[in-house]
Amino acid sequence: MTALADVVAFACLLAGAALCLTAGLGLVRFPDVLSRMHAGTKPQVLGVLLVMVGAAIRLDGWANAWMLLLVAAFQMLTAPVSAHLISRVAYRRRHVRRDLLLVDEFAGTGHQDRVYEGDEPGDAPPENPAVRPGG
Amino acid sequence: MTIVESALYALIGGGALLSLVRLARGPSLLDRVVATDTLLVIIAAGLAVHAALVQDPTLLPVLVVVALLAFVGSVSVARYVGGMLLRSRTGDGRDVGLPVAAEEREASS
Numbered sequence: 001m002t003a004l005a006d007v008v009a010f011a012c013l014l015a016g017a018a019l020c021l022t023a024g025l026g027l028v029r030f031p032d033v034l035s036r037m038h039a040g041t042k043p044q045v046l047g048v049l050l051v052m053v054g055a056a057i058r059l060d061g062w063a064n065a066w067m068l069l070l071v072a073a074f075q076m077l078t079a080p081v082s083a084h085l086i087s088r089v090a091y092r093r094r095h096v097r098r099d100l101l102l103v104d105e106f107a108g109t110g111h112q113d114r115v116y117e118g119d120e121p122g123d124a125p126p127e128n129p130a131v132r133p134g135g
Numbered sequence: 136m137t138i139v140e141s142a143l144y145a146l147i148g149g150g151a152l153l154s155l156v157r158l159a160r161g162p163s164l165l166d167r168v169v170a171t172d173t174l175l176v177i178i179a180a181g182l183a184v185h186a187a188l189v190q191d192p193t194l195l196p197v198l199v200v201v202a203l204l205a206f207v208g209s210v211s212v213a214r215y216v217g218g219m220l221l222r223s224r225t226g227d228g229r230d231v232g233l234p235v236a237a238e239e240r241e242a243s244s
Contacts, residue, residue: 010139013184017146020177024153027173033165036157040173043150043180051180051187058187059195067195071179071202078206082172085213090165 005057012054019047032097033090037083044079048072140188147181168212175205 019042026039052068059065090096091106098104151174158170179201186194 009187013143013187014139014146016180017143017150017184020150020180021146021153022150023173023177024150024157027157027170028153033163033169036166037169040154040169043173044176047180048176048183051183055183055187058190059192061192064192064195067192067199068183071183071195071198074199074202074206075176078202082206082209082213085210086165086168086172089213 009054009057012050012057016043016047016049016051016054019043019050023047031100034087034096035100037086037090041079041083044075048075143184143188144181147177147184151177151181165213168209171212172205172209175201175208179205 023040023043026042027036030036030039049072052072056065056068059068154170154174154177158167158174161167161170179198182194182198182201186192186198
């Protein structure tokens, strides 16, 4: 029983660690911010969950399991928020390789550097509005 | 189990090193934010793997702190940076830097 639990735990840990290496490879090889974020968020959810399951099996005891569950729940709550913030700023500030996009539903809807209302940093106008393309 | 342990450390360390490469090279600040986020998650995973390997539960509060720090850091830097990043000159997201400072604009115009 203990040996079986150890095998399951090490399988989970190995899968999570492999996802961490995948994220590093994707970060180095992918071309722009959005695709790098796609690679980088692989260990943020599934990798952390697998590692937490493996660690919870290895460290027996409910106190440790609750602590690891807290970390996993926090990751799953916060990963979409930060990803949304970063991708919104990246799209608005034209850090996206437009030529690599297959579908761009925001094209022509004015979501990109057109509306300068609001007090968020992402809503700041460009430095020189006279030369903005399409404006 | 020593092979499995060294394989675990190698995988996690390789991921951390590659995200450090992107952190050093990344052309824009947002690339660095993404790389920092991923690096902190990989560090948290490495701490959990170490705690599981040596069966030492005293590392778990550090894990919670690192998970919190990753979120707060990436969100605050993304919001702070949002007003500073202007469009790239080539339009394809490659040439991206900080805007020209006000004094340099005055001097060049």
